[in-house]
Amino acid sequence: xxxxxxxxxxxxxxxxxxxxxxxxxxxxxxxxxxxxxxxxxxxxxxxxxxxxxxxxxxxxxxxxxxxxxxxxxxxxxxxxxxxxxxxxxxxxxxxxxxxxxxxxxxxxxxxxxxxxxxxxxxxxxxxxxxxxxxxxxxxxxxxxxxxxxxxxxxxxxxxxxxxxxxxxxxxxxxxxxxxxxxxxxxxxxxxxxxxxxxxxxxxxxxxxxxxxxxxxxxxxxxxxxxxxxxxxxxxxxxxxxxxxxxxxxxxxxxxxxxxxxxxxxxxxxxxxxxxxxxxxxxxxxxxxxxxxxxxxxxxxxxxxxx
Amino acid sequence: xxxxxxxxxxxxxxxxxxxxxxxxxxxxxxxxxxxxxxxxxxxxxxxxxxxxxxxxxxxxxxxxxxxxxxxxxxxxxxxxxxxxxxxxxxxxxxxxxxxxxxxxxxxxxxxxxxxxxxxxxxxxxxxxxxxxxxxxxxxxxxxxxxxxxxxxxxxxxxxxxxxxxxxxxxxxxxxxxxxxxxxxxxxxxxxxxxxxxxxxxxxxxxxxxxxxxxxxxxxxxxxxxxxxxxxxxxxxxxxxxxxxxxxxxxxxxxxxxxxxxxxxxxxxxxxxxxxxxxxxxxxxxxxxxxxxxxxxxxxxxxxxxxxxxxxxxxxxxxxxxxxxxxxxxxxxxxxxxxxxxxxxxxxxxxxxxxxxxxxxxxxxxxxxxxxxxxxxxxxxxxxxxxxxxxxxxxx
Numbered sequence: 001x002x003x004x005x006x007x008x009x010x011x012x013x014x015x016x017x018x019x020x021x022x023x024x025x026x027x028x029x030x031x032x033x034x035x036x037x038x039x040x041x042x043x044x045x046x047x048x049x050x051x052x053x054x055x056x057x058x059x060x061x062x063x064x065x066x067x068x069x070x071x072x073x074x075x076x077x078x079x080x081x082x083x084x085x086x087x088x089x090x091x092x093x094x095x096x097x098x099x100x101x102x103x104x105x106x107x108x109x110x111x112x113x114x115x116x117x118x119x120x121x122x123x124x125x126x127x128x129x130x131x132x133x134x135x136x137x138x139x140x141x142x143x144x145x146x147x148x149x150x151x152x153x154x155x156x157x158x159x160x161x162x163x164x165x166x167x168x169x170x171x172x173x174x175x176x177x178x179x180x181x182x183x184x185x186x187x188x189x190x191x192x193x194x195x196x197x198x199x200x201x202x203x204x205x206x207x208x209x210x211x212x213x214x215x216x217x218x219x220x221x222x223x224x225x226x227x228x229x230x231x232x233x234x235x236x237x238x239x240x241x242x243x244x245x246x247x248x249x250x251x252x253x254x255x256x257x258x259x260x261x262x263x264x265x266x267x268x269x270x271x272x273x274x275x276x277x278x279x280x281x282x283x284x285x286x287x288x289x290x291x292x293x294x295x296x297x298x299x300x301x302x303x304x305x306x
Numbered sequence: 307x308x309x310x311x312x313x314x315x316x317x318x319x320x321x322x323x324x325x326x327x328x329x330x331x332x333x334x335x336x337x338x339x340x341x342x343x344x345x346x347x348x349x350x351x352x353x354x355x356x357x358x359x360x361x362x363x364x365x366x367x368x369x370x371x372x373x374x375x376x377x378x379x380x381x382x383x384x385x386x387x388x389x390x391x392x393x394x395x396x397x398x399x400x401x402x403x404x405x406x407x408x409x410x411x412x413x414x415x416x417x418x419x420x421x422x423x424x425x426x427x428x429x430x431x432x433x434x435x436x437x438x439x440x441x442x443x444x445x446x447x448x449x450x451x452x453x454x455x456x457x458x459x460x461x462x463x464x465x466x467x468x469x470x471x472x473x474x475x476x477x478x479x480x481x482x483x484x485x486x487x488x489x490x491x492x493x494x495x496x497x498x499x500x501x502x503x504x505x506x507x508x509x510x511x512x513x514x515x516x517x518x519x520x521x522x523x524x525x526x527x528x529x530x531x532x533x534x535x536x537x538x539x540x541x542x543x544x545x546x547x548x549x550x551x552x553x554x555x556x557x558x559x560x561x562x563x564x565x566x567x568x569x570x571x572x573x574x575x576x577x578x579x580x581x582x583x584x585x586x587x588x589x590x591x592x593x594x595x596x597x598x599x600x601x602x603x604x605x606x607x608x609x610x611x612x613x614x615x616x617x618x619x620x621x622x623x624x625x626x627x628x629x630x631x632x633x634x635x636x637x638x639x640x641x642x643x644x645x646x647x648x649x650x651x652x653x654x655x656x657x658x659x660x661x662x663x664x665x666x667x668x669x670x671x672x673x674x675x676x677x678x679x680x681x682x683x684x685x686x687x688x689x690x691x692x693x694x695x696x697x698x699x700x701x
Contacts, residue, residue, distance in 0.1 A: 053413035056402040057562060146561065147401035 021128065024234050027271035028131040029102055035142055038062055044099045044151070048072065048115040049106040049134065050260075058144030060104065060130075060137060064093045064151060068111040068260075072118055080118050080166075080281065087158045090124070094151025104130035104137070108221075108229055113263040116271075117279055121166060123159030129267060132230040139228065165270075167253040167278035169286055173293050175253060176214045183246055184216035185254045187265040188284070192257070193218040195299035199257060206257070207288030208304070211297030213255070217244045221261050224268050234272050241269070248275035255280040255287070316627040317535075323624035327352050327617060334613065343563055347610045350559050351617030354566070355447055357555065359622035360538070360629070361548020363387075364444035365663045366435040366689065368545065373693055378518035382511060383545025387552040389507040391672030394557030396500045399491065399673075406491035411597070416565045416669040418598050418660045418677035419485035423477045428681040429688035431655030431662060436692025438462070438648020439641075441663045442656065443568045445649075446615060450622030452634035455641050459649035460572065466653020467569075467576035467601075471586045477658055478591045488676025499674045539629040556672055563610055565673065567665030568618070569656045570611035573601035576653070598660030655688075 021037075022028040029037075037043045038061055045063035047055045055065040066072065071089055072081050081089065095101055101124065105112035109129060119127040130137070138144075174180040191197045195210035212218070223240060226232055232240075246252060252275055256262040259281030266279040280287075287293060327348065335345035357363060361383065368380020395415075403412045411417055418424065435441045438459045440448060445456040445463075490499035556566045580586040581603050594600065599611075626632040637645060656662040659681055661669070667685065670678020 053564075056413045148404050150404050 022131060024231070025272050027128055027267075028231065029128045030131055031137050031140055031142060034060070034102055034130055034137075040100075042098060042100050044093065044095050044101045044154070046093055046095075046101060046103050046112075046115065047105055047134075048103060048112040050111045051106055054106050054134070056146070056148070058146055061143065061145040062149055062151075063104075063145075064149050066093065066115065068114060072111075072115055078282075080121065083122065083158055083161065086118065086122055087156070090156050090158070091154045094154045095124070095156045096154035097156055098126075099154060099156065100126045100128065102128050102130055104133045106134045108135065108225060108264065109133035110260045110264050113267045114260045116267055117165065117263045120270075121161050123162060124156065129271075132228055135229040165278055167255075167280035169282055169290060169293075171278070172213055172253060172255070172280055172282075172287060173290075176294050178215065181250050183250045183252045184213050185241075185244075185246060185252055185262075185265060185269070186212045186216040186218050187221040187254055187256050187262050188212075188218070189220055190218060192284075195297040195301050198301070198303065203257070205303075206285045209288040209295055209297065210299065210301040210303065211288070211295045212284075213287055214294050214296045216255075216296075217246065219244050219246070219265070221256070221265050224265065231268060231272060237268055238273055241273070246275075248273060252277040253280050254278075255283040257284050259283045316630065316632060320624040320628035323620055323627070327620055327624075334608075337608070340608075340610070343610060344608060344613050346562050347614040348617040350555055350563075351614035352621035353617075354552070354555050354614075355450065355618035355621035356625045357543075357548055357551045358443060358447040358618070359450060359625040359631075361543040361545060361551070363545075363548045363552060364447075365441045365667075366439065366444065369686070369689055370693060372514070373690070375521060376517060376519040377521050378514040379545045381514055381545075382518075383547075383549035385507050385511045385514065386546045386549030387556070387668060388549075388671050389504055389511075390550055390553035391556050391668065392500060392503045392507070392674065394553060395560065395672045395674070396491075396496050398557060398561050399496060406489075406496055409492070411487070411489060412673070414564050414597060415560070415673040415675070416567070416598050416661060416665055416678070417487055417489050417673055417675035418596060418666065418670065419482050419487050420676050420680050421481040421485035423481045423485075424659050424677055424680055425684045427655040427657075427659030428666070428684035429655075429691075430651050431659060432685035432688025432690075433692040434466075434648040434651030434653075434655060434688075435663075435685075436648070436689050436696060437651060438645050442572070442652055443618075443662070443664045446568060446618055447622035449619050450624075450632075451626040452632050454635065455637035455645040458637070458642055458645040459652075462646040462649020463569075463572055463653035463656070464576045464579070464649075466650040466655075467573045467657050468580050468585065468653075469650065470573075470654045470657025471577060471580055471590060473654075474593055474658065475587055475589075475591050478593070483592060486676075490674040490676070503671070503674055535628065539625070552668070553672070556668060560669070560672075565665070565669035567599040567611065567661055567669060568615055569662050569665055570599040570601060571609060571615050572653070573599065573657060574604050574609065574611075577601045578604040596660055599656070599662070599665040601657075 021033045022030050045060050046066050047059050047063045048066050048068055049055055050068055074082055103112040103115045112129060112133060116127055116129055175182040175184050186193050189200060192200065193212045198205035198207055198210045219241060224231060224237055252269055254262040254266045254269065254277060259279060262279055262283060266277050269275045269277040331345045331348050334348055335341045337344055363383060368384065371377040372381050399412050403410060442463055445459045448456045490502065494502060559566050659666050663685065666681045667678055670681060
């Protein structure tokens with residue numbers, strides 16, 4: 001290493017230490033910050049995109065690829081990745097105990113936010129979301145690399161799964177029956193919430209009931225983001241939820257169809273607003289198919305009727 | 307004066323088409339979201355069309371040249387494309403998927419399931435090539451040369467795709483669902499797979515060269531031209547030059563967008579048409595989960611493959627005009643029937659084999675896919691049977 005690169009690296013490390021990564025939240029980083037910190041050896045960048053071939057044809061230089069379908073969920077059980085698998089994945093991805101891990105992806109960071117939720121469940125520190133995700137990075141014309149990175153293995157150790165971040169069916173049923181003092185946030189589109197459609201356009205109908213969990217309020221995820229894909233200012237998000245009656249005084253459960261969009265809202269409520277939030281990854285595909293649970297279906301749609 | 311003017315007309319039209327393609331590329335790049343990719347697809351499609359037309363990169367024609375008069379130059383062009391494409395694909399694979407042994411497949415590469423359905427589909431495709439006179443990609447560039455029979459063949463192919471969709475669920479559940487997907491680097495690593503493929507292709511080339519008989523006509527693409535336009539458009543380009551260019555376009559297309567393929571848009575048209583008419587099963591089991599020439603019910607007018615094929619046809623038209631090879635001709639009744647029938651066979655075969663001579667054979671073998679090699683063998687068999695049948699009828 002020449003003196004010059006050494007100096008540059010030291011400067012970069014210093015910049016990482018002093019400059020705020022994001023004006024609004026310690027859990028977000030801006031595209032600008034990330035570009036300046038790509039050579040910082042502490043920073044690990046992980047792409048979680050849902051469309052295959054997106055990472056391969058150009059990703060943020062140095063980023064490694066994590067596949068939602070096979071890496072972040074269990075391949076047999078419907079569950080998040082098992083601890084031993086997840087720890088191996090992180091070490092392979094070069095994540096160490098002292099790493100700053102930045103997650104980003106396509107589709108408005110939905111699956112990257114799922115990643116952030118799983119990282120949090122397993123107690124990994126210093127995990128951040130790239131505000132605006134791939135979309136913003138590309139729109140700003142920042143450079144991409146096409147060669148996949150194989151980083152030196154990291155030494156991170158995961159902690160036992162933190163169940164306080166994850167809601168299960170019983171928790172949601174208790175909330176629906178008003179046996180628990182919990183606020184439910186349905187982050188799907190209004191048409192899904194009202195039962196006019198069983199699933200968003202282009203997505204298979206995986207539930208035999210339409211509608212929502214009784215008592216849930218509808219705050220569609222897209223209301224949290226600006227045109228460029230970044231989160232709106234924290235104060236604005238706080239007000240938006242407060243107007244819907246979600247002010248953090250009661251514990252919250254977020255859900256959607258399969259739990260990925262709701263990870264995005266979970267991230268906003270938990271990380272940006274600091275509320276007590278659990279994500280319900282079973283979401284409507286579990287709840288809407290469960291026998292003997294109450295639903296609310298304002299549109300009155302009946303599955304299979306012609 | 308008028309004669310001189312008329313002689314210049316095709317050249318002027320070719321320049322106009324070229325300019326229109328360039329303009330279309332610039333405006334496509336402004337499309338929000340997919341613009342860059344659409345512009346690249348148009349440009350690579352146009353380049354592909356130019357190369358196919360100038361080097362007569364037609365799988366059936368070059369095989370027939372060999373079978374009839376032992377002229378192996380065209381087939382050697384295909385072998386060149388496969389060998390250089392193999393090298394380029396392996397270079398890209400190293401970037402996309404650094405470690406090949408983990409059970410994963412490189413994103414988007416045309417590596418398909420191998421079953422008797424692939425063998426049957428490829429053989430029927432080969433038969434269809436012989437019956438209609440060309441494969442689908444060659445019909446597309448011949449469209450640019452004014453071949454009206456190619457219009458019929460392509461319409462037949464759309465109908466064939468419809469039959470393919472109708473038979474898909476049965477074939478999928480019978481064989482395709484449980485069929486293995488063979489990718490050489492899984493077993494041999496990148497080095498082994500690269501060496502094996504290049505060695506096999508070199509052996510094929512050596513064998514073809516031994517059996518090759520040089521025809522009496524002047525060699526293609528001699529360099530006696532004094533003008534640039536003459537150099538490009540006076541004689542056809544040699545087969546190996548076409549093959550090298552096809553390999554280059556194929557590798558770049560895979561790096562940037564998707565492997566080369568010419569049937570996705572045709573199949574999507576058939577699927578959209580069939581779905582709108584209620585002719586297709588409501589669900590095509592597993593079809594959309596395979597890498598290959600994917601079809602989809604069309605939701606937008608501009609698709610990547612549609613733009614690619616559009617560029618191919620327009621560039622081959624410009625190229626044919628510039629070379630004086632644009633000759634609109636009406637097929638005889640017999641030729642028309644053969645074109646449609648062959649088209650139907652090719653459409654069915656391309657759907658159940660998840661691609662044609664470009665999508666499954668070229669892009670498959672370049673990707674070291676077992677499915678590519680199986681397609682090549684079965685398609686060659688079908689072609690030979692068709693060629694024999696036609697030859698015996700002509701006798």
